[in-house]
Ligand SMILES: Nc1ncnc2c1ncn2[C@@H]1O[C@H](COP(=O)(O)OP(=O)(O)O)[C@@H](O)[C@H]1O
């Protein structure tokens with residue numbers, strides 16, 4: 092669970108996020124809003140990548156900016172943020188997926204098992220030995236998802252995850268998200284894809300004019 096309390100943030104001088112209060116709890120929270128409204132910034136604040144100028148972010152109850160560096164690293168490992176344009180590391184697809192497991196110091200055999208498992212789930216087992224950096228945008232997005240799933244994070248933040256996916260990829264993603272929800276994962280999705288947002292989500296956050304309006308779903312109907 093991630094909580095933003097009175098968070099403001101500026102890249103340069105002017106705030107791009109102003110006094111936002113938000114709870115990214117179990118289930119799916121969709122974050123929608125026009126280009127440049129601050130969706131990515133909000134997710135990076137929630138991931139503990141950016142430090143709020145004012146206010147605090149609590150990741151599973153802990154403010155990563157107020158604890159020693161070692162604690163901060165372990166707190167941040169409970170959150171996976173998938174970038175809009177996923178960055179691939181050098182090496183194979185399997186190496187990319189295994190990386191997150193290796194830095195978490197999982198035993199080697201567990202790394203192999205989990206890597207194979209998620210490649211299978213995402214339908215990219217045949218790409219395991221391909222160079223990750225030479226893949227298409229859609230394939231990279233699947234690798235990024237596999238990489239995230241492998242570490243089984245408690246909090247998953249997806250930034251425009253369907254941007255480069257075809258219909259089949261989109262359906263795989265929806266099924267994955269539903270499965271993660273059943274497992275109790277807290278998921279936030281920044282998306283232009285309103286259908287995805289309304290099909291999957293328990294609550295919607297509209298980002299506009301530097302602030303975020305939080306709308307709780309109500310038995311499949313929306314209070315808007
Ligand atoms: N690295 C950066 N440096 C300066 N300004 C930035 C940077 N990244 C984003 N911004 C600005 O912050 C605002 C919010 O951007 P962003 O969070 O990327 O919006 P969205 O994801 O909704 O398109 C925009 O006005 C954008 O120009």
Ligand SMILES: [Mg+2]
Nearest residue numbers: 130131175250
């Ligand atoms: Mg964005």
